[in-house]
Amino acid sequence: MEENFRDSIGTITEEGKRNWIFPKKPSGRYYDYRKYVSYFLLIFLIAAPFIKIQGHQFLLFNVLDRRFNIFGFPFWPQDFHLVVISMIIGVIFIALFTVAYGRIFCGWMCPQTIFLEMVFRRIEYWIDGDRGAQMRLKKAPWTGKKIRKRVLKWFIFFLISFIISNVFLAYLIGSDQLLAYITDGPMAHMGTMIPLLIFTAVFYFIFAWFREQVCIIACPYGRLQGVLLDDKSIVVAYDHKRGEGENGRKKFRKNEDRDALRHGDCIDCFQCVHVCPTGIDIRNGTQLECVNCTACIDECDHIMDSINKPRGLIRYASEDEITNNNKFKFTARMKGYTAVLVVLIGILIGMLFMRNEVEANVLRLPGQLYERKDNNIISNVYTYKLVNKTTKDIKDVSFKLLSHKGEIKMVSQDSFTVPAENLAEGTLFIEINASALTGDKDRLKIGVYSGDELIETTITQFLAPRSYN
Secondary structure, three states: OOOOOOOOOOOEOOOOOEOOOOOOOOOOHHHHHHHHHHHHHHHHHHHHHHOEEOOEEOEEEEOOOOEEEEOOEEEOHHHHHHHHHHHHHHHHHHHHHHHHHOOHHHHHOOHHHHHHHHHHHHHHHHHHOOHHHHHHHHHOOOOHHHHHHHHHHHHHHHHHHHHHHHHHHHHHHOHHHHHHHHHHOHHHHHHHHHHHHHHHHHHHHHHHHHOOHHHHHHOHHHHHHHHHOOOOOOEEEEOHHHHHEOOOOOOOOOOOOHHHHOEOOOOOOOHHHHOOOOOOOHHHOOOOOOOOOOHHHHHHHHHHHHOOOOOOOEEEEOHHHHHHOOOOOOOHHHHHHHHHHHHHHHHHHHHHHHOOOEEEEEEEOOOOOOEEEHHHEEEEEEEEEEEEOOOOOEEEEEEEEOOOOEEEEEOOOOOEEEOOOEEEEEEEEEEEEHHHOOOOEEEEEEEEEEOOEEEEEEEEEEEOOHHHO
């Protein structure tokens, strides 16, 4: 067989122009499984901002107000280390799955693939028809029928893009705020409406025109594939030993004994190419554009059934399995990723259990030194910030010294209330007799009380004259 190796991506012509992909409508068992997974994830994506757990939005990423809810747990800027660890866990989790199972995330769980293949393309099949009909429609002159189809498709695409933008806006500002904006009308919130329309245009551009180029050109994860994969990774693979045989591929002819002629099972029908959403020929091996969507598996299985050959010419397999008939093994690299993943998950769980519902910070006022008072009293001025991460008000809040004998004086009132999911700030003075100090910089332990209940402790420094050491 003549080997033809590409030196450019399949969606670019030899002249450097866009090679528009018209994939055949897929069908088969894997496509059905993908539909179930995709619709579940779509429902989750749309519903998550509107689900509340103990008053907290299930998922919220309010960057402007620095408020985050993950699975109903509220995170504040003080909890940012937890968010960072969660993101690292996500990256390692995806890397582990890529090492073991290739780009299965891209084909089954990536929002880009789900929206494109399970929403926009299905609408396109409904309006324009399958592969052949779409190709004929593109070449056809602009008749009334073509204009009606184009306008209908573009309008639906724009409407869905607008809905997607609103869903993402609910993740950013909160579903309650979004519903309030909708009730007030767009004219009352033009500062939000204009960015919303810009994002709508971006989504429309991606799903109506840019499409698979996101996976091939823009997505950094696709580029990492070449680094993470090896010959033991499970990917969508063509069994070249079975497909090529000794004398290569051959078109199917009825009543012909292909085994006697020593031809492979591949009949060179190109159905795996026609159904591919990125337009590649999987028979050339693992390629940058392949997102492991399994469309070629379903199509090839259908062809094998029609010529009475066993399924699995294209299947989930590693190159090592196809070449050397070695079954999947958990390699040392996979074990390393797993160990790191387990350690990080353990650290995250431990931090979540140790995470307080109230965060207290008492810091000396910048630029201020101590003050000497009567009766050998040393005074320092502080600012305090209390963050209430719960959905209930914390009432009758006060401060007490736990490590030294002394007095804490609030500037405004002796006690105060911290509103639910909010913070309280203010100024206080700490006064300690010099005889109770051990040096010019003492560490003070301060208790935060709600009534008589200790709800949090914090540490700060107290400055005193060096002569009191």
